[in-house]
Amino acid sequence: MTIDKIKMFLAICTEGTASKAALSLHITQPAITQGIKDLEAALQTKLFHRIGRQLILSDNGYKFLDHAKIIIQAYDDAFYEFTHAAIHLRIGSSLTIAAYLLADMIQAYEHDTNASVDVYCNNMKTIQEKMANNELDIAFIEGSIDERDYSYYPLGEFDLHFVASPTYMARRKDLPSDAYLIRERGSTYRRLIDSYFQEEQISAYKKWESSSNGALKQAALCHQGIALLPQEAIADAVKENKLVILKLTDKTFKKKYGMIVKTIKKDDYRVQSFLKFMMRGMEE
Secondary structure, three states: OOOOHHHHHHHHHHHHHHHHHHHHHHHOOOHHHHHHHHHHHHHHHOOOOEEEEEEOOOOOHHHHHHHHHHHHHHHHHHHHHOOOOOOEEEEEEHHHHHHHHHHHHHHHHHHHOEEEEEOOOOOOOHHHHHHHOOOOOOOEOOOOOOOOOOOEEEEEEEEEEEEEEEEHHHHHHHHOOOOOEEEEOOOOHHHHHHHHHHHHOOOEEEEEEEOOOHHHHHHHHOOOEEEEHHHHHHHHHHHHOOOOOOOOOOOOEEEEEEEEEEEHOOHHHHHHHHHHHHHHHOOO
């Protein structure tokens, strides 16, 4: 029984099939299959039930899973302590978090730990797909996640406001209807504003649709209409009176954000290094 074979076992627990596990470990599928056979022979038990191409943990597989995590965690901790191996992480982020929060966090973490971080920013759907495919170690997301395969760490909330330019507001009374500058379908922002439209029975004129808050902010600055944007995005423009906050409803708009990690990976020493850094920052 070797460390590599235990890592194969954990990879199958994460991926569900030998082929996907092989891809995640950058080895061949026959190597994974033989590794699991060897591990089962050493432990004298079946670790998986084979249903088609799916590998489902047996009762003894579940028992071994806790031991496997502890073994790999101890190995990683010892390897890091004695080799002082550099930590390298792949971190994904939603566009909003990347635009207003992420760079300072990454810079502080790299400075504090001498780690290196590669960052990938995109919409939420793409970030979650990359997490599912093991292309990212950690992801910053807006909203939360209920899937059992992930551990979620809440970090805070964005306060969202309707804003428009003073010029738009001056001519608003002469317009047949308000023009709205909205996020793309499927985004958390879109769900929030669509819910507002439905509750208030507003047949909204959706003049702009974009996946970028920056684009919508620029459109609002150019008098194109009303946008729902986070406080972090509009603070400077509001202070300079280039945008004004509108009180269209008594309803408040908030959006949670946090980090997700695959549960099977949360004890990895590299992931733990970043999680502990972030938790310390929240306590200070």
